[in-house]
Structures are given as C-alpha cells and as structure tokens.
Amino acid sequence: MEIEHWSHQHPLALGSYAAVEDDGPTSRPESGKSDQEAPPKCYGCDQSITGQFYACESCNFHLHKPCADLPSDQLRHPYHPPHALTLRVAWRQHNCTFCHSPILGFNYCCDSCKFYLDSRCASVHSTIKYEDRGHLYFLRENEPNTIFHCNMCNDYGGDTHLFQCVVPSCFKSFHFHCAPLPFPKVIKSECHFHPVTYVKSYLQHWHDDQYCDACENPRNPKLPVYYCAECDFAAHISCTVKEVLPSILEEYEKDAKVREDLTKDARLQRIDRRISDARYEEKRLAAELEKIAARLEVLRENRAEYISSTSPELAESSTSAPPSAQ
Ligand SMILES: [Zn+2]
Ligand SMILES: [Zn+2]
Ligand SMILES: [Zn+2]
Ligand SMILES: [Zn+2]
Ligand SMILES: [Zn+2]
Ligand SMILES: [Zn+2]
Ligand SMILES: [Zn+2]
Ligand SMILES: [Zn+2]
Structure with a gap:
C-alpha cells in the first residue's frame, strides 16, 4: 500500500x-x-x-x-484548550511544553501562546486532569532519566507519576502524592483486601529495598503510602487511589471553585477598603493643602505690609519676589 x-x-x-x-x-x-x-x-x-x-x-x-497519521492541518488538543494548534517540522528550536524534551520533527504549536507539543505528546494524551485557579494539570508519567521540580515539596524528580500544568510557560508540576488533592485517610482499594490508612512515610525494617506492594516497583520510604498494619502492606498513593481518582479530582475542582469565589470576594473587599482609605487620605491632604495655601496667602500679605511700612522703595523691587518654595 x-x-x-x-x-x-x-x-x-x-x-x-x-x-x-x-x-x-x-x-x-x-x-x-x-x-x-x-x-x-x-x-x-x-x-x-x-x-x-x-x-x-x-x-x-x-x-x-x-x-x-497526525493531522496535517490544525489540531484541537486538550492540552491547549484556547486555540487550535498548527503542524510544523522543527529541530531543537523549542522544548515540548508537556514533556519538556527538545522537539525533533513534527510538532504542533500555538505561536501566540508559545505552546509547543511534540508528535508523541500530541498523538497520545492523558485524560486525567484537574483545573485550579487558572492552572490546568494533567497526570503524566515521568520520563525515565529525567528530573522534574515539584512545586509543592520543592524536591526534584523521583516519582513515576506527576501532575503537570499545561498553561504555556507555567511549568508547575507536583509529585502525585504532593498534589493538593483530598486523598482519603482510610480507603478500601482493589489493591488490598483490608482498608488501608494514609501514613506520611514507611520503612519496612526487615527489607533492604523498599517496594510498593501493589505495583511491585521500588518506592521511596520517605514518601507517603497507604498502609495495612495487619499485613505490613504498603503501597504508593497513586497505586491505591487509582479507581477513585476521578471522584477525588472532581471533589477537588468543586472545592477549588468555591475557594476561588471566596478569595475573589475577599480580595475585592480588600481592594475596596484600600480605595476608601486612599479617598480619605486624598480628602485629608486636599484640606491640608487648602490650609497651607491660606496661611501662605496671609504670610505674603504680612510680608508686603511690613516692607511697605519700613521702606517704600524696597517694596517696589521685592513684593514681586517673595522667597520661593525651594
Ligand atoms: Zn523519496
Ligand atoms: Zn512532549
Ligand atoms: Zn494559544
Ligand atoms: Zn515517529
Ligand atoms: Zn500552571
Ligand atoms: Zn513533591
Ligand atoms: Zn505502586
Ligand atoms: Zn491487610
């Protein structure tokens, strides 16, 4: 063919x-x-x-x-909701906004937003996302051998899953477990037959290497896990909440909306208060200025009177030039 x-x-x-x-x-x-x-x-x-x-x-x-098979014209992509993206061929001119790798070959871009997607990120996309105060986060797997900066714990790389903001030049990302999501304290997950409890860190003392008991991949003992004490079972947060993640994200987005409305109101109130403070200050200063102008007027009159009473010929030359403000 x-x-x-x-x-x-x-x-x-x-x-x-x-x-x-x-x-x-x-x-x-x-x-x-x-x-x-x-x-x-x-x-x-x-x-x-x-x-x-x-x-x-x-x-x-x-x-x-x-x-x-990538579309050769414009592409609407969930990572860039505001605009359609244009296909282009480029070599190392930009990094992919999503995976941060240098772009080699086909890519989709929005020049006005400086948004670039390499062909790999354009052809498969994550569907797990949440919106928070102008940020749009998608779940993605960390590329092997790449590090990313977590804006929550300020640490670098490590975890295999992260939430990545797709707003151009934002670059905000969170470890899965660091995302400010309402992870339940106790959860009944498919990965274990007992309910498991959220703990901030867990070290299995009789093992040299620490593994997630759900996915069997290595895990960092300093990071949070879901834990069953009865079975000494410890699993990644991401592995445990997998099935309920959509409802966790939905709940968070709803709360974020409410929080946004509240902060908007609080901020508006703060600004209004500052405006009325500034108006008061403006009035006070205007009144002060009026008083000073009146005093200045009186002083000028006094001066003119004094000069004319002592030496009329000096008055001729000096009344027009009183001491200047400077
Ligand atoms: Zn040819
Ligand atoms: Zn990419
Ligand atoms: Zn755009
Ligand atoms: Zn290819
Ligand atoms: Zn962002
Ligand atoms: Zn983190
Ligand atoms: Zn795991
Ligand atoms: Zn158990």
Whole structure:
C-alpha cells in the first residue's frame, strides 16, 4: 500500500518492523535485511522505527504510522484548550511544553501562546486532569532519566507519576502524592483486601529495598503510602487511589471553585477598603493643602505690609519676589 504524504515528495510504502524478543531495543526488519543494522529513524519524531511505518526506500525516508497519521492541518488538543494548534517540522528550536524534551520533527504549536507539543505528546494524551485557579494539570508519567521540580515539596524528580500544568510557560508540576488533592485517610482499594490508612512515610525494617506492594516497583520510604498494619502492606498513593481518582479530582475542582469565589470576594473587599482609605487620605491632604495655601496667602500679605511700612522703595523691587518654595 502506498500513500502520498505532505512531508515527502515521493509516494511512501507501508512496511513493518517486528521487535525482537529478549533482544532489548534492537529490532529486525521483516524484509530480511541484516539483523545487526540499526533501525532507521522516523522523520516525524527522530525515534527508531518500530511497528508499522511508511517509507521511501530510495531516499531512506521513514515515518512511524502514528506520526504519518497526525493531522496535517490544525489540531484541537486538550492540552491547549484556547486555540487550535498548527503542524510544523522543527529541530531543537523549542522544548515540548508537556514533556519538556527538545522537539525533533513534527510538532504542533500555538505561536501566540508559545505552546509547543511534540508528535508523541500530541498523538497520545492523558485524560486525567484537574483545573485550579487558572492552572490546568494533567497526570503524566515521568520520563525515565529525567528530573522534574515539584512545586509543592520543592524536591526534584523521583516519582513515576506527576501532575503537570499545561498553561504555556507555567511549568508547575507536583509529585502525585504532593498534589493538593483530598486523598482519603482510610480507603478500601482493589489493591488490598483490608482498608488501608494514609501514613506520611514507611520503612519496612526487615527489607533492604523498599517496594510498593501493589505495583511491585521500588518506592521511596520517605514518601507517603497507604498502609495495612495487619499485613505490613504498603503501597504508593497513586497505586491505591487509582479507581477513585476521578471522584477525588472532581471533589477537588468543586472545592477549588468555591475557594476561588471566596478569595475573589475577599480580595475585592480588600481592594475596596484600600480605595476608601486612599479617598480619605486624598480628602485629608486636599484640606491640608487648602490650609497651607491660606496661611501662605496671609504670610505674603504680612510680608508686603511690613516692607511697605519700613521702606517704600524696597517694596517696589521685592513684593514681586517673595522667597520661593525651594
Ligand atoms: Zn515517529
Ligand atoms: Zn523519496
Ligand atoms: Zn512532549
Ligand atoms: Zn494559544
Ligand atoms: Zn500552571
Ligand atoms: Zn513533591
Ligand atoms: Zn505502586
Ligand atoms: Zn491487610
């Protein structure tokens, strides 16, 4: 099967690379080329070709099928609700607003907002999100070997899940467990048959390495967990609340709206109070100014009288030039 694609002047043929089991990241072309040959890179995302792809063999041009299938015109994307995004090809001019990786190949952008999405983040998107006072947070997995700054605990990286604000140039992110969400004190989760309790940190003393008993991935003993004392069961917050997360987010958003309305009112009251303070001050100073002007008038008259009574010829030259304010 051949297609015409906007990114290349020749027709592209559909092919597929099968990943080789137990052989790490290398893959083998089904067409029977050498096993050792490194897979070509995708023009759309600069990642190695795997799975289905389109190619122009004479130009050594390759595109992942998902990259080729990205819409070539404008894209409405949940990470940038206000505007449609435009497809472009760029190399290292910007970082992806969502995953912060340098953009290589296809990307969608909104120039007026300086919002950029690489093809990977554009083609799959997180649906778990919440809005809070002008911020829009999406849940995402932390990229391996990348660190991020948590704006809540001020620590760097670590956790595999984080909430990331998608407002252009905001860059706010929280560890999953640091997000200001109403995590229940006690919860009955599918990951354990007893109710589990939120604890701020937990170290299993008879183990060298600390693991989450739900996902069996390593966990940091200094971070909060849900815990069952009876079974010595400790699990990530994210692993435990998975099923109830949508309702937790909904509850938080509702509260955030109420809080926003309240702070708006409180702020308005504060501003109004300052305006009336300033008006009072303005009136007071105006009255003061009037008094000073009147006093000045009297003093000028006194001076003129004095001068004319002592020496009339001095009065001629001096009445017009009393001491200046400076
Ligand atoms: Zn690609
Ligand atoms: Zn070609
Ligand atoms: Zn990205
Ligand atoms: Zn925009
Ligand atoms: Zn933000
Ligand atoms: Zn944190
Ligand atoms: Zn876990
Ligand atoms: Zn238990």
